[in-house]
Amino acid sequence: MSRNPGTLLHRQLFLVLRDQITRGMYLPGTLIPKEDELCEMFGVSRITVRRAVSDLEQLGLVKKQQGRGTFVCEPKADKRLGTSLSFLDALTKTSRDTVAKVLIVETQRAPGAIALQLRLDAGAQAVHAVRLRSANNVPLVLTDAWVPEYLGKHVTRSELRKRPLFEILLAEGITFARVVQEVTAVAADPNMAGLLTTDVGSPLLRITRVIYDEGQRPVEHLTAYVSPERSRVLMELPHSAINTLSAGRITHDLMV
Template sequence: MTAAALDRGRGDLEHAKITAMGRGGNGEARVSASAGVPLHRQLYLVLHDEIARGAVGSGEALPTEQSLCTQFGVSRITVRRALADLAEAGLIERRHGVGSFVADNATARAHDPAASYMDGLRQIEFETEVEVLEFGVRAAPAAVAERLGGQRRLLQVLRLRRERITREPCMVTEVWLPEHLTETVTEPALAGTSLFELLYGAGVGIDGVDHELTAEVAGPRIANLLDTAIGAAVIRVNSVAHATGRPHHFLSVALSPSRSRVLLSQSAADFESGIGMAIAHDVRRPRV
């Protein structure tokens, strides 16, 4: 094989790799300035996903910086910031003058449930589109008010997230917030920004979050929103966020187990001490 033919073969392989990497189910590039997430972060998430699913194996080279610029329509600065984030996460090795290569065990690290919670939120924002279904100040249900220390008039927001490419419903979220946040947590802002970023911008520092995972059957409303059958299994995650040592807001998330799963992680010290996870048996048995 001549040198020219070898170069053509390498070029064809490079083109095939970046074409597969940059395309979603509808054949369009998955990086967009209108996605509400910085371009370098979007490119990071695309490459992260490809490494996680093994599309680019350990030791294999990523496409060149110029190839990524051309494929995704972004600047070299954007590409370099994305690659720097991947290297910082331990997913790639950057070799000066040679290129970027997938690190050993990168696939396992990409699936690490202990990865940044905020990274997970950013990935959800990038991969999904959100629709605000209900928004307004109203009386909270007694169970919610009790968890928030007796607050009754709260700002309620119901949102549906759909997968950006397939439009498949992913999750239904309902949050109950202090009434005074209505000027910060607005309906237009919630359509493009995560709740935690809005709260952070309002000076709300979250001290911690208590999560409760349960299973339930889908009622008519949730079944309709998640495009599943009435009576189908649903994962429910209820969370109480604390700020300045007091309950601040209540968040409830409904997920279909056929499309989603919940990952928990504990360090060895947490496991030994029981911190971070507990199992409660409170099944109501009829009295004899």
């Protein structure tokens, strides 16, 4: 276990045990090691072990039985086996299955990197919208979106409370034709951690999308942050896409 300042031992232990359970090291119906065994194995206190196991139980991965120990639960139905959805269908499903809280809507100068990707002139204004999507009062996705000012006249706080951003853009007559997506990992800063109810410094998936219209103009820059404890990225590639960039690629940013 890392003892560096700011690292939470119970969170580290939780992540290790969760990974071992999901990889099948501990099968459904079997016991995980007892508290004293985990204390000895990882060099942590009993309190740390109890907090980690409690987090596993809240996720439905284990179940404590008085006097018997902690058993691994049967896995829930795998939602990854569902029918594939188009890009717009997936956006529609997300908006239908979650509730959005609008945190920020303002017109301001687009940051340099975002302005570059939206092909805006230096100092150009853009509409900035930040929202938090939740389900059953559990925060799931923090989104940070930028839209060129000429397209964002109807992107207001009141409109975003009624409908998702992509529907506002479609109502403007925009047709989505291409999406470039990048997935990376970042550490949660205090603001993100507070909104997503996770620990400061815990890993988050950062999904960045640039959406283009039929004229190949970038019309939206969206960054979404999710906790890998609650969310994952699912892709299905048809045979025709296997030998194209649609299948994605790993790029490396190295100091040369």
